[in-house]
Amino acid sequence: MAELTEVVERAVRNERGRIVGGLLRLCGSLGAAEDAFQEATLAALEAWRQGIPANPGAWLMTAAKNSANDARRHQAVVDAKAALLVEDEMGAAKDTIDTVSDDYLRLVFTCCHPELSTDNRIALTLKVVAGFSTEEIARAFVCSEATVSQRILRARQILEEKQVPYASPGRQELTERVAGVLGVVYAMFNEGHTAHSGALMRLDLQAEALRLGRLLCDLVPCEPEVFGLVAMMAFSAARAHTRTDVEGLPVLLSVQDRSRWNKTLLREGLMALSRARSLGGRGPHVLQAEIAAAHVTAPTWESTDWTAIVAFYDALVDATPSPVVALNRAVAVSLRDGPAEGLAALKDLEGPLSGYHLFYATRADFLERAGKDPRRDLKKALSLTTNDGERRLLERRLSNLP
Numbered sequence: 146m147a148e149l150t151e152v153v154e155r156a157v158r159n160e161r162g163r164i165v166g167g168l169l170r171l172c173g174s175l176g177a178a179e180d181a182f183q184e185a186t187l188a189a190l191e192a193w194r195q196g197i198p199a200n201p202g203a204w205l206m207t208a209a210k211n212s213a214n215d216a217r218r219h220q221a222v223v224d225a226k227a228a229l230l231v232e233d234e235m236g237a238a239k240d241t242i243d244t245v246s247d248d249y250l251r252l253v254f255t256c257c258h259p260e261l262s263t264d265n266r267i268a269l270t271l272k273v274v275a276g277f278s279t280e281e282i283a284r285a286f287v288c289s290e291a292t293v294s295q296r297i298l299r300a301r302q303i304l305e306e307k308q309v310p311y312a313s314p315g316r317q318e319l320t321e322r323v324a325g326v327l328g329v330v331y332a333m334f335n336e337g338h339t340a341h342s343g344a345l346m347r348l349d350l351q352a353e354a355l356r357l358g359r360l361l362c363d364l365v366p367c368e369p370e371v372f373g374l375v376a377m378m379a380f381s382a383a384r385a386h387t388r389t390d391v392e393g394l395p396v397l398l399s400v401q402d403r404s405r406w407n408k409t410l411l412r413e414g415l416m417a418l419s420r421a422r423s424l425g426g427r428g429p430h431v432l433q434a435e436i437a438a439a440h441v442t443a444p445t446w447e448s449t450d451w452t453a454i455v456a457f458y459d460a461l462v463d464a465t466p467s468p469v470v471a472l473n474r475a476v477a478v479s480l481r482d483g484p485a486e487g488l489a490a491l492k493d494l495e496g497p498l499s500g501y502h503l504f505y506a507t508r509a510d511f512l513e514r515a516g517k518d519p520r521r522d523l524k525k526a527l528s529l530t531t532n533d534g535e536r537r538l539l540e541r542r543l544s545n546l547p
Contacts, residue, residue, distance in 0.1 A: 149197075153189050156201035158349060162274040164206050166248030169255065172213050175304055179273060181216060185209035253357065257325035258309050261300050268293055269300035270329040271336075275350065281336060284531070323365055327374055327430065330357045334378050351382050362417070369426025372417045376434035379414030380441050383407040394538050399446040411441055432461045451481035468497040472504055484514040502529035506539065513546075520546065 161182065168178035185208035189201075198204040256270040271277040279297070283290045303309075314322040337350030358375040365371055387401040418438055421431045436457045443449040458474035471494055479487025488511045491504070498504035505526035509519035520543065527539045 149190070149193055152197055153186065153193065156205060157186055158276055160202040160205055161276040162252060163248060164209055165273060166252035167206065168209055168213055169252060171210065175273065176301065177213065177216060181209045181213035184212035253326055253329060254314055254322055255309060257322055257329060258304065259322065260303050260307050260309065263325060263328060265296045265300040266325040267328050267332050268296040271332060272297050275333055277336065319365065323361065323368060323371065326361065327370060330354050331374060348385060351385065354378055355382060367424060369421040369424035370428045370430045372421035372424070373426050373428060373431030373434045376414045376417035376421060377430060377437050379410045379417060380434065380437035383410035383414065383441065389534065393534050395534050398440065406441065414438070427460070429461060429465045432457050432464060451477055455481055468494050472498060472507060476507060479511055484511040487511045488515065500529060502526040505529065
């Protein structure tokens with residue numbers, strides 16, 4: 146039974162966005178599409194006891210379509226949306242971006258409609274498209290689960306009230322919609338980079354975020370932030386297989402085996418960053434890509450250009466001031482100027498980051514390097530982390546103290 150549940154969960158994770166995106170065209174309602182997918186998931190838990198289908202994704206799609214058709218016969222969901230469905234079947238307006246043909250990406254653009262606030266767009270898309278739990282989304286936002294639930298509820302209500310169609314954005318609204326999609330892709334990749342629970346990383350989310358990013362590069366080839374985000378993700382994904390040891394514990398960048406980094410992804414990242422630079426990009430995603438590039442192009446940890454990295458962080462703080470960005474800047478400062486300067490840079494961050502385990506883990510590192518006792522901060526970080534790999538690493542750090 147445990148094996149069956151794992152297979153179903155994996156299929157749901159991998160296929161959710163594609164199937165819900167396809168169903169949305171049929172149902173005309175985001176709620177109805179999600180309900181149909183949920184019914185298919187429950188049916189799979191029962192039917193697959195007799196044997197796992199050769200193509201779980203196709204099985205789920207068929208079951209979900211059947212469920213949606215049943216719902217259409219017995220409820221008035223489609224009738225309420227009939228005009229929208231007819232319009233969609235007749236084809237988009239002439240100024241529509243034709244290249245948004247991928248159902249998954251169409252679904253993301255629908256969830257990132259400008260009627261929604263930025264936070265609501267990201268929360269809804271992570272829930273509907275990527276299948277994140279409310280807890281996982283709360284971690285991405287660094288806020289409470291109640292806040293996330295309210296954002297998702299409000300987003301659904303607005304889409305229903307405004308009768309937002311499942312359609313590609315027009316050219317005039319494309320820039321605004323792309324900004325929202327970039328926020329979603331960025332949050333998705335971050336969760337894949339350091340998962341909320343279980344293994345340190347979720348490579349499936351990293352791969353899906355990169356896929357969406359590449360689609361966006363084809364869609365808006367003159368938007369530097371799109372290429373900046375793809376560059377940053379490619380640089381990070383290139384290191385994925387060196388970020389954990391055989392026990393699943395995190396391996397710090399300083400001791401990762403650089404010869405094992407994925408050369409294809411590194412080249413992709415450099416090409417995307419070069420494109421972003423040629424377009425004059427200096428936005429937040431391009432700056433993060435510059436920081437990542439400074440790391441991955443250094444032959445060794447010791448040869449890392451910390452002065453350049455601090456300068457990029459200074460620009461990033463100006464562009465998007467946030468305590469998490471300031472925390473990352475403090476790390477770079479400590480490596481350029483020493484742990485005492487790093488501690489000074491952390492001075493005003495504990496308040497806004499009091500629930501963030503990496504603040505305390507970082508300060509513990511600075512304290513230890515400065516010859517001070519880091520135990521209190523390590524224990525605080527340990528009490529806040531939910532990722533198994535990070536928890537075990539913190540426990541090891543505590544046990545290795547003299």
